[in-house]
Amino acid sequence: MSGRLELWLFAAQRLSAMVLAPLVLLHLAVMIYAVQDGLSAAEILSRTQGSIFWGGIYGLFVIAAAIHGAIGLRVILREMLAWRGAGPGMIAIAFCIAVLALGYRAVGAIT
Amino acid sequence: MQTSKSLRVDIWRGGEDGWFDTFSVPRQPSQTILDVVTYVQRKLDPTLSYRFSCRVGMCGSCAMTVNGKPRWTCRTHIDLVEEDGRVEIKPLRNFPIVKDLAVDMAVFFDKWRDAGARFTPRDGASLEFATVDPQSQARKEASAAIECIGCGVCYSACDVVAWKPDYLGPAALNRVWTLVNDERDADPDAHLRPVAGDAGCHACHSQQGCATHCPKSLSPTASIAGLKRRTLMALLKGQL
Numbered sequence: 001m002s003g004r005l006e007l008w009l010f011a012a013q014r015l016s017a018m019v020l021a022p023l024v025l026l027h028l029a030v031m032i033y034a035v036q037d038g039l040s041a042a043e044i045l046s047r048t049q050g051s052i053f054w055g056g057i058y059g060l061f062v063i064a065a066a067i068h069g070a071i072g073l074r075v076i077l078r079e080m081l082a083w084r085g086a087g088p089g090m091i092a093i094a095f096c097i098a099v100l101a102l103g104y105r106a107v108g109a110i111t
Numbered sequence: 112m113q114t115s116k117s118l119r120v121d122i123w124r125g126g127e128d129g130w131f132d133t134f135s136v137p138r139q140p141s142q143t144i145l146d147v148v149t150y151v152q153r154k155l156d157p158t159l160s161y162r163f164s165c166r167v168g169m170c171g172s173c174a175m176t177v178n179g180k181p182r183w184t185c186r187t188h189i190d191l192v193e194e195d196g197r198v199e200i201k202p203l204r205n206f207p208i209v210k211d212l213a214v215d216m217a218v219f220f221d222k223w224r225d226a227g228a229r230f231t232p233r234d235g236a237s238l239e240f241a242t243v244d245p246q247s248q249a250r251k252e253a254s255a256a257i258e259c260i261g262c263g264v265c266y267s268a269c270d271v272v273a274w275k276p277d278y279l280g281p282a283a284l285n286r287v288w289t290l291v292n293d294e295r296d297a298d299p300d301a302h303l304r305p306v307a308g309d310a311g312c313h314a315c316h317s318q319q320g321c322a323t324h325c326p327k328s329l330s331p332t333a334s335i336a337g338l339k340r341r342t343l344m345a346l347l348k349g350q351l
Contacts, residue, residue: 007346010313010339079274 009071016068023061048110055111062103070096118193120147122159123201126208131199132156144184144192145173148200148212161212168326171262175212176201181267183326203267219263219280226279227305228286233297241295249292256289256334258327265321265331277310281321281331284312288334291341300350303342307351312338 034044048054074092077083118138121131134151145163152159163173168186175184177192178199192198206214223229243250265281266272272280287306291299306312315335322330345351 004307004346004351006309006311006313007307007342007351011343011346079271082274 009074012067013071016064016071019060019064020068023057023064026057027061045110051111055107058107058110059104062100062107066096066099066103069099117196118147118189119197120151121197121199122148122151122212123208124159124211126210129208129211138189142189144175144177144182144187144189144198144200147189147198148175148184159212160210162214169260171260174203174262174264174267174326176203176267181264181324183262183264186326203263205267205269205272206263214263216263219266219282220261222279223283223286225305226283226287226311227302228283228290230290230293230295231297232295236295236297243294247294249294252334252337253289253292256285256329256331259285259329260327262326264324264326265329268320268324270318270320271314271316275310275314278314279306279310279312281315281335284315284338285329285331285334288337291338300345303338303345304351306338307342307346312342315339 070092073095074088077088077091116138118136120134120136122134123129124132134155136147136150136155139146145166148159148161149163152161161173161175163185164170165172166185168183171183173184174181176182177184177187178194180192181203182192184200189198200212202208202212202214206216206219209215245254259282261282263282265285269278269281271278284306287302290296290302293299296302312335315332317332317336319330319332322332325331342351
């Protein structure tokens with residue numbers, strides 16, 4: 001079971017990385033565009049609010065980041081602190097939930 | 112190129128809480144690290160402990176840490192590693208020290224066993240010659256990884272082993288990859304289960320320290336990447 005769990009986590013982290021990579025590039029491009037174009041907060045919100053596209057993009061971003069970051073954090077805790085048992089997994093789950101909550105709060109605010 | 116008449120050699124002595132002893136060794140043409148260590152033991156300090164056997168890069172016995180890097184000492188010339196006429200020689204990292212430059216290799220080979228890195232011929236394979244197509248992908252994958260001499264250099268170079276002592280390590284996983292690609296094996300897919308666990312191939316961060324330092328120029332990283340792909344496919348097919 002341990003082997004299968006590790007394998008699923010490996011698959012989830014690689015899959016979430018594949019999702020994150022283009023989204024990070026898109027996010028950077030959007031930020032640069034917004035700053036270079038001198039858009040105000042109100043102008044940005046007028047483009048994002050009510051947009052299924054931007055809501056979907058950043059909603060997916062939050063899910064991928066929460067999964068990817070949490071699995072990575074679990075590995076770091078286990079390797080760097082030599083922490084065995086369920087502790088790192090519990091912290092990773094808490095981290096995942098926190099990122100989801102904060103992320104969707106932000107997504108909700110702009111869409 | 113011989114640059115000075117003598118070499119200053121700092122050699123680790125004792126166990127984990129040891130110290131360095133310094134020796135002066137005359138330079139010779141084409142002198143290897145193993146030549147230097149042997150000179151120290153034969154001429155300067157007979158209590159120095161180290162391990163070697165074949166002296167020609169086949170047995171994998173003589174690996175040590177030279178100026179901070181794991182190397183096979185019988186095939187490493189002093190000219191390649193000396194810095195301002197000095198060389199520092201320590202036992203391999205990630206192994207328990209027995210004494211001086213000799214380390215306990217048991218943990219290393221125990222992990223080969225734990226990884227299931229053992230060839231089991233399929234029924235009847237010993238009664239006839241196996242016809243293996245040298246151009247087949249499996250044969251090419253096995254050939255790329257097969258020349259391991261079990262020297263422990265990759266294991267010593269691996270940071271994941273240092274961080275996670277139960278990690279099976281590059282050499283054992285590399286060996287398993289050859290078996291997964293061995294069509295003479297009784298059940299190549301059965302080799303995937305032992306390496307799919309917490310201490311298995313997915314613990315590798317692909318830092319390639321093993322491939323950088325392997326004296327045989329193998330790439331255990333590539334073998335481990337193959338295991339990652341194959342175990343993932345097996346998982347998705349419900350075979351694990």
